[in-house]
Amino acid sequence: MKTEERLFSWRNSWFSLSLGGTAGLVVLSLIAGFLVLPYATPNSKLGSLWDAICSAAGVPRATAPSEQVAPTFKTSAVVMTSQMPGPTDTRSVGRGATLAMQCAICHASGRHSQPDTPNLEGQPAAAVYKQLRDFKAGARVNAVMTPFAINLTEQDMIDLSAYYAYLPRQPGLHPDAGVPAPAIVIRGAAMRNIPACSSCHGGGEVKAGAPWLEGQSAIYIKAQLQAFAGEHRRNDISEQMRNIARRMTAQEIDEAAAYYASRP
Amino acid sequence: MSACTVGLLVGMAIFAGVHRAVMPQAWIETANPRTVHIAGEFIESNLGSAVEADGSVTVRALGQQFSFTPQCVVVPSDTPVTIRATSADVVHGFLITGTNINTMLVPGYISILPVKFKTPGEHTMPCQEFCGLGHEGMWAKVKVIDKAAFATLAAKQRRLTCVE
Amino acid sequence: MLNSKRLVLAHFWLAFVVFGLALLLGEWQMFARSPLNPGLGNSDWYYRSVTAHGSAMGYVFPTLIAMGFGYAITELALKKPLIGRRWAWTGLAMVAVGAVVALIPVSLGLASVLYTFYPPMVGNPFYYIGVVLVVVGSWIWVALMSINMIVWKRENPDKPVPLAMFANVAGAYLWGWTAVGAAIEVLLLILPVALGFKDTIDAGLSRVFFSWTLHAIVYFWLMPTYIAYYTIFPRAIGGRLYSDAMGRIAFILFVVVSMPIGVHHLFADPQVGGGFKFIQSVFTAMVSLPTLVTIFTICASAEIASRLRGGRGPFGWVKALPWGNPMMLATTFSLLMLGFGGVGGLINMSYQLNTSIHNTQWITGHFHLIFAGAIVIMYFAIAYDLWPHLTGRILKTGRMMKAQLWLWFVGMIVTTFPWHYVGILGMPRRMAFYDYANPEIAKQAFSVSMSVVGGALLVVSAVLFFTILIRGHRAERADPGEYRFAQAVHEPVRLPAALNGFALWLTLMIGLTVVNYGYPIAQLLALGSSTSVPAVYVGAPQ
CATH class of the missing domain: 1.10.760.10 (Cytochrome c-like domain)
Known part of the structure; x- marks a missing residue:
């Protein structure tokens, strides 16, 4: 529409009201979000007002030193x-x-x-x-x-x-394509925190550092799972295999070992 | 009318905030996921629940494909607890069912959460964010035990977990 | 006057075919993770399916509807042929090619990262390239909508831009700007890693960029629905739009405040400061304004229609509404689902309430109710309304249409209400299966099964929908007459410049984005390599 009306002018009420309203809302939220709420947060350990503003803005803080318990064995x-x-x-x-x-x-x-x-x-x-x-x-x-x-x-x-x-x-030692994949291999046991073996060891996904299991000897797989479960082997980073092996039953360990050994 | 509604909503948010309900993380800390297992507070032997000098408890946990370490977190009831957690690889979610403890673990950053468990009991702790093909198997546990029982355990060991 | 019938039909058909396929995947997923599934469950196929379902439903289907509907509106509202029809076909081709390029690696299991990408997980580069093609194709539409409006305004300096076109261009601008966040994430952060030029990525920064897109994309999906509320619904039920200006203000508010609020998806993230979470929470509350304005205006318009038909009394007029009319039915269902979903949304926008349902099945229930419910049911209604004008044949399947809309509504309620409920119980989302033998999970088994039943109703509804459309192509030829948008009670004769263009509103939109996102992004960029983490490649060679 052809109008002589100037939009970007403080005299235009659409301009002044919308810009003023938005700016006002921003300022109010800034006051509430950066000055009031930081002090309402438990354990916020704020020194000055500037601290509060920086924390609310997301400026990283250095981690406070804390006493640490050192490992009693060699970890990876x-x-x-x-x-x-x-x-x-x-x-x-x-x-x-x-x-x-x-x-x-x-x-x-x-x-x-x-x-x-x-x-x-x-x-x-x-x-x-x-x-x-x-x-x-x-x-x-x-x-x-x-x-x-x-x-x-x-x-x-x-x-x-x-x-x-x-x-x-x-090829594996005793390939036998007829062995069906047991539940522990393809599904795991969710509530015991056992993901499917295939989500890291191939078949579904390969996680960095995880070995292939297909065709490995059942004796070796079983021995390693037992070692992880019994805390005899602890070089898995942050317990990622121990967490799984310790919750597996003896039967599940046997099944997984036998299945992988049977893979061609 | 509409403006009133919006005002009411914002007012509720401020009220809840000032009255010390759950609040967004108060500040930001970073952690390097490549080396969390080698040095710093998230090394294996330092994970779990620790009693602080002021009587509060700090729980340190690590999320990784596809488990939390410790796999079972033990905390005292009716005690201020600070959860400090990070991820060693991808984005994970940190949810304790039956509570309003619910946060994200983003690799590179530390999630810090002040919480309190009112009563003893057991909770599941699933990962609530897609983290890869084993995501559906990433369920940990939380055991809230009586304050006194926790103190007895803490006298014997400096980092507590309920991993069997 | 609809000149580009084939262009519009091509958009709608491609959209609905994608929708049909993705719907089947969705129902399969519901079944696969429910206790009704007797098999073992396979997470690999499940996550492939979720990625395909989300990418198709989130990026391809609504984009094509917005594009096709936008071209139709341009010609019908401005009453002149579309400028740049060849470019429009190019855009469509890019979306189609992009969809195929993206979905091939997904179906091969090479990009099971879900449609929200989740870096530092990184999949096959063709998945991201496909998504970029879809977005760039849609940007051609954004440009065309803008050009068509500007040219028309130049030719008609004394007339107000018709509301339908004004709203349509609002949707285009909204999308053009909101897609920038994900585009930056994909082009600058993810693709260099997927292509092997880099092997680290800042997951926190990526999430901030994605949140820029993640919330406003819903309003982009919503635009055709709101356009139908304002400019089709009052006419279809024989009434008038209560207020033209209210409509314009609602669409303007969407343009300004729907974008800089995405951080409410990151309430629980450790890389964004609490202050910015609060500001964006305030603006999230603001975005309920245009919806409240709309609900008021549409209900008032319905009352006008009813009174014109002889409806009486303070509430009695509701009975006199034309309930047999599919548009009446669809709009009612849509507003009901929007209402339920909106209440859920208020819970999500509050930091404190959000923590009890964040990333649980509640969220899945919420956005299905809003998008697949309130929004998509109006896509159906739009198709029904336009089909005779696109095909030149009568669409005479009134009863089937009503059955289809009823089934979609009931199906959506039966699907999403149990979903919300299990979310409150703490059921995490995006899991391929659950162990229902566990006593804690067993409590959720019945609800999850109900959702499968609801999903089945949705599939039946979709079959009816396709039947109606296909029959429409075979029915007898008839002249549908001139297409009309709803008239307002007071048609605008003169409008202030602010309500007839977008210069001020785009300035505010970009300004607010800078205020709400500028510092968080700058801060994370400044952290630089110290928070860049190793990429975790998915779909590794087997």
Whole structure:
């Protein structure tokens, strides 16, 4: 509509009322939200008025020092993200292949591996790397593995994990496609805080640092679950596996181990 | 009429705030999820319930795919409790059923919540935010026990949980 | 005068096909997590389905309805052909391609991050690229609506912009600005990570950007519904709109205050200061104003229609309303569901009450009641009203229409009321299944089963809806006459500039956004890398 009316002018009541009203509401809310309510919050530990304003605005505060209880055992100090252990190249794989010759006694390929050791072919690099770091640091202890791991350098561990990740997965020891997936594997037990195994160990999703379980020996899987449940193995970051294993029944452990061992 | 309604709503919000009902977190603190398990207050051995010098209790908890640590939180009844929690990976939700304790755990930040449990009892503590394929299995527990019973336990151990 | 019939029909049909498919997914999800499901439940498929359902219903379906309806309004209200019809087809193609590009990785399980994205979880980049395409396609519509109104105003300097077009452009501007938050989140924060250029992301900052979009998107979904209330409903029941100016003010209020309030979705988040939570809570209360204005105006318009038909008495006039009219029925149901949902919404907007239901099934119940209930039932009514003008054939299925609307209303109540209830009991949302054997969860089994029944009613209603529309394409040809929007009791002759354009209101909208979001965003940006956390990629190679 053609009008001579100027909209952006204080004389225009639409302009002055809407802008004034909005600004007034903002100012009132600022007073209430930044000056009044901070003092109404329990334990807000406010010093000055400026403190109150900063807290309400969301300026971060440094965490106050507190007394901490130190661990009585060695926990894993590995930083585990989806980027670990970092990019690798063919040279790294080659060096890993050489280093892996000493591992082959126990971790021989596929069917020849010993039942109490894991198959490493095709494992995600992050899974192998994390366990090697933990063995070296003493967060995970094994009479056979620890002496080997202690002598590995950081680069050795990266190379070894790159090598095993590079290899194709080997068929399991006793493949039997007929074994149905038990409830504990595909569904877990929600109220006992047991998510489905497949939500981290492949099948559904792979969590950074989690190993593949398909085709692993039942004896090895069972032994590890029992070790987690019994607090004999504690290198899982912030108890993520212990939380699960300790709530599993003996039967569920058997079922999960047997199922994964039967996978091709 | 409409303006009155809005005024009433805002008034209610201020009234509830001033009268010390549940309030938004009073300030912001940050935490690095990569290293929470290596150093700082969220290391494994420091999680759980701790008695403070003033008699209040601090509960430290960590959310991760797909469990809370500790998996079972034990707190005294009728005692001021401060929950301090963070996430080690993705966004999780922190909900104690049957109470109005309900917050988010966003990786990078610490959630701080002053709460009080009136009576002893058991609650479930599910993760209420989608955190990945195992989200539906992320249920922890909270046990509220009598103040005196809690004090007895606290005399023996500096960090308490009810993990079996 | 509707020149672009094929364009409008293409939008509506694509929208409704997407809606039908997503509805089936929704009902399957209800069943899958209920105690009626005898199987074990599979969280992988469940979350794929939730992501697809949410993305289709949230991003694709209402956007297409708003676009198609917007093009129809432009021609019908301005009484001239749409400017930029080719661009409109381009926009539609982008939305269609975007929807397919987004949903392929979702169905393959490569992007089970739900439609709210949830960084630091990061899925397949094509999911996000698809969503961006949908949004950019809709921005073409935003530009076209703006251009069409401006050109018309230049050609008709002495006339007020018709209310339907004014409201339509309000919706377009609202969407154009509100989509910016999610666009920034996806383009600047998530996509670089999904494409592998970066491996960390600030989850807190991402959530703030998403909240910018998250609340006002609901008002964008709501716009066609409100346009139908004001400009179709009074005419359809043989009455007049009580006040044209009230309508304009309601739409203006939506433009100004629906955007800078999204932080109320972050009440429980640890990265936003309490002061900003409070300010946005105040403006959230403000956004109830346009709805209260609307309910008053629409009820008054209904009373006018009734009195014109001979309705008498302080309440007796309600009986004289044309209850057999589908538009009457749809609007009544819509307002009822809006009322119930609105009361629930007042609980969500209060920090204190919100803590008892935050992220429980209550929230799912709430937004289904508002969106799938109050809003979508009016989409049906809009389609019924426009169909004869789009097809040139009569839509003579009155009884079936009534049955369809009744079923949708009852189905929605039966679905969402138990949902609210289990939310109060503390049932968390977005879980693939629950252990009903547990005594605490067992209390919720009956309610969850009821929701499945409600969902089944909704599916039946949708089947009727499609039947009616398809029959409409085969019915005998007839001239539906000229399309009319509702006339106001006092049609505006002259309007103050403020009620005939958006310059002032867009200034206020952007200004308020800067006040309410500027500092929280700047603060989080300043924290920089210290709060950026490692991305957690989903859908990793198996």
